[in-house]
Amino acid sequence: MxxxxxxxxxxxxxxxxxxxxxxxxxxxxxQDATLWGPDAEAEASVRLGWTALHETSRALLEPLQALCEELREEGVDRVVLAGMGGSSLAPEVIAGTAGAQLVVLDSTQPDQVARALGGDLARTVLVVSSKSGGTVETDSQRRAFEAAFTEAGIDAASRIVVVTDPGSPLAATAAEAGYRAVFEADPHVGGRFSALTAFGLVPSALAGVDVAALLDEAAAVAPFFxxxxxxxxxxxxxxxxxxxxxxxxxxxxxxxxxxxxxxxxxxxxxxxxxxxxxxxxxxxxxxxxxxxxxxxxxxxxxxxxxxxxxxxxxxxxxxxxxxxxxxxxxxxxxxxxxxxxxxxxxxxxxxxxxxxxxxxxxxxxxxxGIDPFDQPNVESAKEATRGLLESTPAPEPPAFADSGVEVRGSSALLSGVETVDEAVAALLDTLDPEHGYVAVMAYLDREGRPAELLGGTRAALAARTGRPVTFGWGPRFLHSTGQLHKGGAPVGVFLQVTGEPEARVEIPGRDFDFATLISAQAAGDARVLTEEGRPVLRLHATTSEALAWLAGVLAGPAR
Known part of the structure; x- marks a missing residue:
């Protein structure tokens, strides 16, 4: 292997x-929690359930099969997953590998949300996956779908399935609302290790995947490990x-x-x-x-x-x-x-x-020599987002605009800079030529035209700099590489790309919409990175034409 x-x-x-x-x-x-030293022992003692999931998750199979049969009999065969990080990445891999259809909504980008809402709701079941239910993205998606079901004359509670930890606020919400089903995951498993828990298995099974075979594959090799x-x-x-x-x-x-x-x-x-x-x-x-x-x-x-x-x-x-x-x-x-x-x-x-x-x-x-089960820097971007949503400050004015692209960054980074090309060059000039990396963070529609336009950006920047380049779709990457950006070695330089969505989607029960939410997430992430001393260049395309032009700038010549 x-x-x-x-x-x-x-x-x-x-x-x-x-x-x-x-x-x-x-x-x-x-499940020996002492393997990572005394400082990590407390966290590890409640995070090692994943080593036995190929056995302990089998209790999910019978109720899952029953629910699958019920939904198929009702003509419900379109599965939408609202979840972030480990709650969405594993099901996306499982369903895609099996060739099953699963709509993964792991974004607050309005065009992506609108696309998911615009599917055939009469055939749709929504899986809401969150360990606590407090994840702002997932809660907002749940609210939007609940309202859409109701507006379409569909009993929303009958079309919502919840995956969460026992006793979580989301579990309480589900019980109060009478949602179709609640599947409890092993609370002794962290999100990124949860592929074989209910978080990975429930949406995959509803999409038609044979998840028992998946557990069998894991069980076959577990003795070797x-x-x-x-x-x-x-x-x-x-x-x-x-x-x-x-x-x-x-x-x-x-x-x-x-x-x-x-x-x-x-x-x-x-x-x-x-x-x-x-x-x-x-x-x-x-x-x-x-x-x-x-x-x-x-x-x-x-x-x-x-x-x-x-x-x-x-x-x-x-x-x-x-x-x-x-x-x-x-x-x-x-x-x-x-x-x-x-x-x-x-x-x-x-x-x-x-x-x-x-x-x-x-x-x-x-x-x-680290604790592999904690994520001490993930919460910082969330806190910054909450602060921006609560105070709703006026947008930070750009340092300048060029061809429909607004440019923001520290005064030190943008000193003497007058064009987007110069701003990108200034950011790349801060890159450590031996140890550094570039992180492209695109708070855009990862399923639409922005994905086509920016498809070659990662490789182009890697060729231009001779250094590794990561590409993350926001806010999805905040639950992934976002931890390393802030907690890892301080050798990254960060290029944030944002744009104007075409759709406007409200969030029922909130005084902000999805466009405001993703804007706050981008600004909050940039603020935390800047406070950590990381170089951050923010480029906001005000039109789709400006984004196309910007993509061409980023795909500049190799050095």
Whole structure:
């Protein structure tokens, strides 16, 4: 399942024997909360339920099957998921890998919200997924759908299914409103480790996925991850990710035919939120196999290739766990014909891959000396957003405008700058040429024209700077790489892109709409990054034509 070469192989040789001697694998599977030191023990003691989900989540299967049959009999076959972070990323991967239709609403961008609301409500069930229910995005989406169902003459309560933690405010709201069903997730599992909890399984099952088979895949490999042996794939991957010397802390994840739908996006959140804190962390960069970061490999970049299992073609779907030879699969030989420079190759069925990466990242946390289960900087952007929504200050005036693009940033960054091109150059000039990275943060419609216009931006900036570049859709990335941006090493430079939505969507019971909400989220995130001393350039396209022009500027020539 895992192969390491080069410096990653050196890291495996150095660290895995110690991990085996310390019985890390068996202790992790036994939910030993002492593995990450005394400072992390309290948090870890209530966050290790994910190691047994392939067994404990089976109690969900019977009630899920019953609900699926009820909804199909009623002609309800369009599933919309309102959730953020771990509540949406795993179901998106699960449904996409199975070829099932699931509308994932993990944004407050008005055009995306309007598109989800504009589907056939007569055939729609809404899954509201939130551990607490206090997540502003998910609560706003729930309110909008509840009103839309009612306006369409549909009993809203009969079309809303809730996934939450036991005793949460959302559970109380669901009980009071009489929602169709409430599925309780294991409260001892954090959001980014929740793929095999109700958060991953409920929306996927309603969309038609055989989630019992997913649990079977995980169960088939779980014994391997509990073994204190040097062949344990989780120990190998954990050591490769976090044990290189000097640390290759930019993890470029590329898919070369794994058969898994957008698995890198799920792994991005797991790695970034788990490791990005205390001034350290691993920056995941999701890219294709022609990415500039792989063409010209920097000293701090670790390529990780998601590969098909042995015997599968590049376009094939991963076989079942029964077909996998964990001992003899030669991924090094296979990958040699796919990538010019490969340090780590990983392969497996989806259930196995979820469990593998969760174990490996927990092990990586031990090697990095951090608590992989907390996210101390995630709340800061939320607090800034709440403050802006409550006080509703006047918009910050731009430093200047150029071709319909408003430019904002610190006076130091924009001193002497008069054009967008100069502003972008000024931001990139602050980039550490040996250790830095660029983060593009687009608070735009990730399913519409902005996605087409900005599709080449990440690679263009990577070629231009010779440094790793991440691309995140806001506010989605706030529940993923947003933690690492603020809590990781202070070597990032940040380019925020916003625009004017076409749709206007109200949020029932709130004195702000979705346009105001996403604007506050963007401004709040920029404020926190600036307060943390990170360079931030904010570019706001006032029209779709201005956004198209801006995309051309960002796709400037390589240096």
């Amino acid at each position: 895992v192969s390491a070469t080069g410096s990653a192989a050196d890291a495996v040789s150095q660290h895995v024997p110690t991990l085996v001697a310390d019985a890390v694998a068996s202790r992790l599977s036994a 509990a073994e204190d042996t040097e062949a344990n794939p989780a120990l190998v991957l954990g050591a490769a990710l976090a044990g290189t010397q000097p640390l290759r802390d930019k993890i470029v994840i590329t898919d070369v035919g794994s058969g898994l739908f957008h698995f890198g996006d799920w792994a991005e959140q797991l790695v970034a939120e788990s490791t990005g804190k205390q001034g350290t962390g691993l920056l995941p960069v999701v890219a294709d196999d022609q990415a500039p970061e792989l063409t010209h490999l920097a000293a701090d970049v670790l390529p990780v290739a998601l590969c098909p299992l042995a015997g599968e073609g590049v376009e094939g779907t991963a076989p079942s766990p029964d077909d996998v030879d964990l001992e003899n699969a030669n991924l090094e030989e296979w990958a040699a014909g796919v990538l010019d420079a490969t340090e780590v190759t990983v392969a497996g069925g989806l259930g196995a891959m979820f469990l593998l990466w969760e174990h490996a990242v927990a092990i990586a946390g031990r090697l990095l």
